[in-house]
Amino acid sequence: MHTLLALALGMVLSATSLFAGDLTITSQVTGKGAMAKDGSQVQYLSATRMRVNHAGAKVDSLVDYGHEVIYSIDHAKKVITKFTFKDMQETMQALEDQMAGMPEMVTKMMFGDVSEVKVEQLGADTVLGRPCKKVRITLGKMVEELSIDPSLQFPIKDYAHSMTMLNRAPGPMGTLFKRVYQETAKLKGVPLRTHITGLMGMDVTTVATEVSTTAIPESAWALPAGYTMKDGGKEMKDAVKSKH
Template sequence: MRTLLASVFAALIALPSLLASDLTITSQVTGKGAFAKDGTQVQYFSPSKMRVNHAASKIDSFVDYGQEVIYSIDHNKKVITKLTFKDMQEAMQAMEDQMAGMPEMVTKMMFGDVSDIKVEQLGPDTVMGRPCKKVRITLGKMIEEMSVDPSLQVPVRDYAKAMTMVNRMPGQAGALFKRIYEETARLKGVPLRTHITGLMGMDVTTEATAISTSSIPESTWALPADYTVKDGGKEMKGAMRGKH
């Protein structure tokens, strides 16, 4: 379960947005923290699918919005963990129920006050020769600076709602990322450079090194045929039952 959640979270922090047409972004990731994996990552976006391939961790994330399924593909173990949106929602609700009695002081120590958000316009920037606008979002203890290319647009009608549904997390963490999605959606563009600090020891920079708007080959979305497929929903529910 921890591997699956880490994979989803990694896709989350690397995610620029879903774009109006196919887009492939190759980036270099550097930094530190529980979810940091230095190395190259390739992000593939279509109006209905998203895939992030991580060269360093060799664990890829694949979200099929049409089928409402999330896959974590572990190339080291040759295992695919499948999790439906429904199972994710149920597991996160169960975790929220368990955390309901956690003192507010404890959650604020971990995440800060997630009701307090500040958005600052830092002026123009350039990434790969592309004009961007630089923005800093401060939410609780998390600070995210983004250099956003406004020429790239979001195709999903409700980006914030879609991302909250897919990447829901329990408690204050869930509230924090929901607000981040909402603010990112308002930027109306795609971050080509992001720098995240202040949360759980994170200090991670993701910067685009190549961009392609060519159609993504259908083979990109194919799952390895010789890998073992695990039911992530069943695994998560079993883990939750074991805590009672």
């Protein structure tokens, strides 16, 4: 469950989309809270696959949209954990059923009111010498500021749908993620700087240090040899069943 949540938050840090050619963004991540392992991060994005390599966390994530599968690659433990979209969705549905009776007061204390979203235009910004538009999105307790380069596009064809399906989470967390993906997908560009605060103690800044639109080599998608493969979907479903 922790792996799923970390992966979902990592995707929030990645933001927006349209349809374009391959895109590689190298960034520096600093801060505290979930997914805040300081260090360099490289995002490889194509129309059918996405990979995020994080040197600080020593955990990479590889998403294959065509085969509807996710791989979490733990380099410290030399373990690859596989999740299918189907297993993740079934697990999240079971968790939502278990959380149905949670008092509204508790969820608002954790996430705030996730029913309304506020989008503010903050003017111009520059990252890597590239003109950007700065935007602030406030949803519940989470505040996300993005400096977006409108000349770039992410290659994922339907980002909001894909990311909502991929990162489904139970209860208000799921609602928050869904709304964030929907709003960022409307912004028409690629964020080169993000700053997220307010969600579960997060205060994380991600700043692009290099952008490339050249074709991504097949070697970037390869899983490391000699690692142990685990069925993460089965483990998640077994964990949920044990709580009944």
